[in-house]
Amino acid sequence: xxxxxxxxxxxxxxxxxxxGWGHALRPERYLVVDDxxxxxxxxxxxxxxxxxxxDVEFLTVGGARDRLDGWRADPTRSILLTRDVRxxxxxxxxxxxxxxxxxxxxxxxxxxKSELLPYLFVTREDREELRRLADSGAEVSARDLPDASRxxxxxxIEA
Amino acid sequence: xxxxxxxSFLVQGAWNYHTMLGTGFAFALLxxxxxxxxxxxxxxxxxxxxxxxxxNAHPYLTGVALGAALRxxxxxxxxxxxxxxxxxxxxxxxxxxxxxVWASWLPAVALASLVIYWLGAGWAWSSAFFLVVYxxxxxxxxxxxxxxxxxxxxxxxxxxxxxxxxxxxxxxxxVGAVLSGLLCGVLGAGPLADAGDGGLWVAxxxxxxxxxxxxxxxxxxxxxxGTVVAVAAVVVVSSLPGGAG
Numbered sequence: 001x002x003x004x005x006x007x008x009x010x011x012x013x014x015x016x017x018x019x020g021w022g023h024a025l026r027p028e029r030y031l032v033v034d035d036x037x038x039x040x041x042x043x044x045x046x047x048x049x050x051x052x053x054x055d056v057e058f059l060t061v062g063g064a065r066d067r068l069d070g071w072r073a074d075p076t077r078s079i080l081l082t083r084d085v086r087x088x089x090x091x092x093x094x095x096x097x098x099x100x101x102x103x104x105x106x107x108x109x110x111x112x113k114s115e116l117l118p119y120l121f122v123t124r125e126d127r128e129e130l131r132r133l134a135d136s137g138a139e140v141s142a143r144d145l146p147d148a149s150r151x152x153x154x155x156x157i158e159a
Numbered sequence: 160x161x162x163x164x165x166x167s168f169l170v171q172g173a174w175n176y177h178t179m180l181g182t183g184f185a186f187a188l189l190x191x192x193x194x195x196x197x198x199x200x201x202x203x204x205x206x207x208x209x210x211x212x213x214x215n216a217h218p219y220l221t222g223v224a225l226g227a228a229l230r231x232x233x234x235x236x237x238x239x240x241x242x243x244x245x246x247x248x249x250x251x252x253x254x255x256x257x258x259x260v261w262a263s264w265l266p267a268v269a270l271a272s273l274v275i276y277w278l279g280a281g282w283a284w285s286s287a288f289f290l291v292v293y294x295x296x297x298x299x300x301x302x303x304x305x306x307x308x309x310x311x312x313x314x315x316x317x318x319x320x321x322x323x324x325x326x327x328x329x330x331x332x333x334v335g336a337v338l339s340g341l342l343c344g345v346l347g348a349g350p351l352a353d354a355g356d357g358g359l360w361v362a363x364x365x366x367x368x369x370x371x372x373x374x375x376x377x378x379x380x381x382x383x384x385g386t387v388v389a390v391a392a393v394v395v396v397s398s399l400p401g402g403a404g
Contacts, residue, residue, distance in 0.1 A: 043244075
């Protein structure tokens with residue numbers, strides 16, 4: 001079993017992911033894909049604190065694209081996280097995430113964002129990146145926790 | 160620092176779904192910010208604005224973020240760094256606090272005070288025991304957090320790891336389990352046992368305790384179902400005519 005979950009969640013490794021999804025999917029590794037975080041040791045230290053007993057790797061989008069096929073073939077169960085839609089859309093460029101389920105888990109409120117769901121607030125740019133991600137072949141849907149119902153992207157934004 | 164410590168108790172006072180602890184965070188930080196930006200009202204206003212933004216963490220551990228944020232402001236860190244620090248720290252502080260306080264410390268101390276009550280101490284002593292012991296841990300955690308944040312700044316992850324709070328939470332878990340077993344035993348051997356059919360209660364409680372010890376820690380679903388069935392059996396037996404009366 002390679003990558004058991006692709007998730008966009010601003011909070012990255014936190015309660016919902018570690019407890020909610022962690023108990024359901026039993027990951028052995030978190031892959032955090034973010035260009036800024038890949039360069040910042042002190043931030044990596046903080047995010048890794050929340051992952052109790054599970055390995056965490058931080059990668060740039062480019063680095064992650066090179067290793068996607070390797071992870072898929074690897075028996076280690078991984079959860080891949082990005083903290084914004086843009087990084088996930090860049091990861092999926094050229095169909096790299098075609099036919100994969102991509103989960104939208106949490107983007108919080110900020111001035112200028114509009115609400116799609118109580119846990120999903122997006123900018124205009126996020127909407128475009130979501131369309132780009134869906135157009136690249138990924139099956140995008142929102143679901144904060146494994147036992148919540150899945151809301152397809154088509155029900156959240158007009159195509 | 161003292162003023163920020165006192166104000167940190169009110170950090171949830173303006174909780175809301177949009178900024179969560181944001182407003183309370185800025186309120187607690189205000190005395191420190193005022194001192195730092197005494198000469199520059201515009202910078203003070205900008206600082207207040209960035210600290211009223213969305214923030215969330217466990218209330219008892221928010222001091223870690225408050226101390227570190229104040230240190231970053233004092234070092235003159237740019238706005239982006241401050242924001243990135245607060246974004247990164249809230250997850251670990253939330254999950255660590257939930258595991259340590261709500262899931263371990265609170266139930267362990269509550270169970271201990273119940274055991275003390277059933278052992279014969281009056282309600283006043285057992286309540287006092289709970290309030291004093293629970294809040295001693297609570298205050299120690301708050302004081303430690305604010306100091307660790309202030310002295311380590313953005314490097315506070317190392318302090319959190321070295322303090323072993325996660326390991327402490329894991330060690331407190333079994334303590335709670337043993338205490339609930341003890342409580343079952345005390346209950347079974349107490350007034351209920353005198354009612355004539357105490358033997359059944361003791362047997363049921365012991366069986367539940369053994370079952371819990373054997374299967375509870377894996378938290379697989381069958382164990383949860385078994386526990387519910389066992390509790391239901393106890394309730395049914397106790398409601399039969401001539402049962403627990």
